[in-house]
Amino acid sequence: MPLFKGGNKDAIEKIMHDYPSRYVHYKKGDTIAMQGYVCRSLYILCEGSVYAKMISEEGKELTLDTLSAPDVLASSFIFSSEGIFPVTILANSDCNLWIVNKESILRIIEADKLVLRNYLTVISDHSMFLSKRLNEFALQTLSSRIISYIEQNGTIQNLQEAAFILGVARPSLSRAILQLVNQGVLKKENKGYILV
Amino acid sequence: MPLFKGGNKDAIEKIMHDYPSRYVHYKKGDTIAMQGYVCRSLYILCEGSVYAKMISEEGKELTLDTLSAPDVLASSFIFSSEGIFPVTILANSDCNLWIVNKESILRIIEADKLVLRNYLTVISDHSMFLSKRLNEFALQTLSSRIISYIEQNGTIQNLQEAAFILGVARPSLSRAILQLVNQGVLKKENKGYILV
DNA sequence: CATAATCGGTAACAAATGTTACACAGGGAG
DNA sequence: CTCCCTGTGTAACATTTGTTACCGATTATG
DSSP, X not given: OGGGTTSOHHHHXXXXXXXXXXXXXXXXXXXXXXXXXXXXXXXXXXXXXXEEEEEOTTSOEEEEEEEESSEEESTTTTTSSSOBOSSEEEESSSEEEEEEEHHHHHHHHHXXXXXXXXXXXXXXXXXXXXXXXXXXXXXXXXXXHHHHHHHHHSOBOOHHHXXXXXXXXXHHHHHHHHHHHHTTSEEEETTEEEEO | OXXXXXXXXXXXXXXXXXXXXXXXXXXXXXXXXXXXXXXXXEEEEEESEEEEEEEOTTSOEEEEEEEESSEEESTTTTTSSSOBOSSXXXXXXXXXXXXXXXXXXXXXXXXXXXXXXXXXXXXXXXXXXHHHHHHHHHHOOHHHHHHHHHHHHSOBOOHHHHHHHHTSOHHHHHHHHHHHHHTTSEEEETTEEEEO
16 A cells, blocks of 8 residues: 555554544445545545546536555545545445545554655645646647547547546547547557557 | 644744745746746745646646735645646746745644644645636536636636636637627626626 | 347537637827 | 727637437347
8 A cells, every 4th residue: 555655554553443444345336425525534445446537517527537456535635625525436346445534544644754755645646647637638639638548548448438538529539539540640459549 | 824824933943944945036927937847845925926827738828827925836746756847837926935845844744733734735725726627627618617717706807818717719718708798697897797 | 049238430510619810999108 | 199019809710529310340148
């Protein structure tokens, strides 16, 4: 678990025992947290993978991110002034989460300087991730976003899923990919597309 | 200064004296930090106001945010794994900044639990801000974004500036505003537009 | 094997936004 | 006052993306 890397194991376990926390199992497709609801705990993903989805008032939706164990969810939601989930978190597979009260996390990072540094890195990387996504959506063309996507994932295998992540309609994505193939930027390989 | 609110003044001042930091003046229009460059320090805005601008590879740009003293800049950039400015920061007016080394900030938040909590709130609120902006760009129509803008600022006075913040071309903004006025959602008042 | 379900390709059209260009109004500087 | 600068309104057209619909391929399922 990167968050606790280098931390004092005994001290962390003691705090975990002294303060409320729970270990929860979710089945594939379950809703782990709902956009708009209060966030009081840190969600430590121990097994499985989840994805975060954002929905607008008009009902349009976007898959923000997919996270796999070991990772930490809601690190920046619990300490924000509002304390509200800006996304809905869904189980991508069966998974196990350790749900830890905000106060417990505070005790741990107050007590352990290494965990504090790790936590600051986790929360800051989350900000940087959002900055990059914002850059993509606000400033880049669909073609650029497709290329970024493939650079990150190596390939586009599932067009529908990618369309959700890229925030466009599937036929629009299909059309844009066709153009990139014609331009010689992408090529088809097996069931997916890769950079030439 | 919200960051140090409730903190132990003497302890903070001692650390500030013991560790490197500098107090810098910038003139209106000066570049305070450049997108893509390494970020090693926290920028505490003591006087004046600044704005953060994001530029894509194609040269398209977007004004992300305007911040006024007292506030903190780059709170989440210094602790990220990359440690790179995702935006360019420019002086919106003459301003004074206190530039504090990353290590100094770490000492302070390690030493003072209240400042630690404040810092977590600052950094988390920045994440939430980015989430909202992302929601706007990825999911909302221009009309919705215009209304959000007016709800936040009370009015649109400067169409050019607003076009940069909303990430659209000025004539597009002008046209969209005209439609909202015709729909009875907005009305002209003095030099600007407000919600009806 | 037959069938249904899912996914991808594509076409036609609609809607939104960008681009370019030009005219006009107001304010400041000479 | 006149000139220049900045910001605005707006029109015409180009480009991008959304929407809807239909077809074909593959795969799971009985």
